[in-house]
Amino acid sequence: MKRDMTDLIFHINDPVTVVRTYECAGAGADGLNWIKELPDEWKSSFLVVDSEVGRLFHYQMQSLFSSSSGLYLMDAAEELKNTFTLDQIWRSMAGAGVRRDTPVIVIGGGLTCDTGAMAASTYLRGLRLMIVPTTLLSMVDACLGGKTGVNLAGIKNQVGTFHPAEMIVISPEYLDTLPGREFRNGMAEVLKTALIGDPGIKTIIQEVSEAEFSSDQILEMIERCLKVKGDIVSEDLLENGSRMLLNLGHTVGHVLESASEFRLSHGEAVGLGMIAEAAIAVRFGGNSNLPEEIKHLLEFCGLPTEIEGIPSSEVLARLLQHDKKTRSRGRIWALPFDWSDCRLIHMTTDQEEEILPDALSSLRA
């Protein structure tokens, strides 16, 4: 049965953000459906493209490349997500003669989306933007909500803007070439979203193993995640309140990721972070079965549920300082009390010192 696909529309900003999903063009097709159906007004856009995606899909994206007004191919490496790359994109835009009415299309994973969108939001004080996410993580999360940014002095996303895309294109073909580890990174964000606002997504995760996911199930999963995120960011674009819930799993996750010197991938660390943060929530009255339920689902996704080395209290305290929810005394934590019941809790540093070691011990291998 053919899926009935309609646009998702989010009132995040003016103009609204439209999410449009395209069917796969099928094996042997000479182009991607989203490119064949691209409205004329976007055809001569300036393109920022993940270089790996440009290489893998060069043949299918040829017509887009040739009608564009310029192309910047970006290597997706966290150490290149910086102001130098931003400067290179601006210069490339200048060289291509980009004007105020030249739109920008960014095609790639979250890293390219964040950097390319920041270039679009700052060049000539802001250009129209379309995002075509190509990793699962960027499809379910990074493409929507307008956060752009680059790293500075080793700190992630330290400078950035809010510049929501006018159009987001979901084209599932891109997932065919995605390495398994990258797919699993995305699944951690899917589980996070299920926990925050749509427990029904659990059944999609549970019913099927990665290899047997049908394209329709993946699209349903992506759309349901985008609905949860879209509703939250439509209420709180600038992250003054409820948007902080989207950081679930990330407070402990970022600490573990840094402490492991990035041997743990982002998704692996966020998965472990969700277990630890559910254990913290139990201390405040949360569902005591939740840490085990999260572990079970992470195992389904092929993500780790324990680690060898737990960082010491000193390392924890130092790394937590970089968390963007840090306030003058302690931090705001997004804690999962139960499915669809995540709360923002302010913990003082004294409380953190008392509670964290216990919560982290639940991750010990």
Ligand SMILES: NC(=O)c1ccc[n+]([C@@H]2O[C@H](COP(=O)([O-])OP(=O)(O)OC[C@H]3O[C@@H](n4cnc5c(N)ncnc54)[C@H](O)[C@@H]3O)[C@@H](O)[C@H]2O)c1
């Ligand atoms: N703006 C937001 O709201 C938001 C939310 C979450 C994460 N992020 C950011 O997203 C970034 C992580 O993004 P990511 O997980 O998508 O990873 P990524 O963009 O770093 O891509 C991971 C790897 O996959 C490759 N790749 C991309 N698409 C591919 C495809 N279709 N086939 C084969 N290879 C492909 C890339 O070249 C790269 O090597 C981080 O920098 C994070 O800060 C932003």
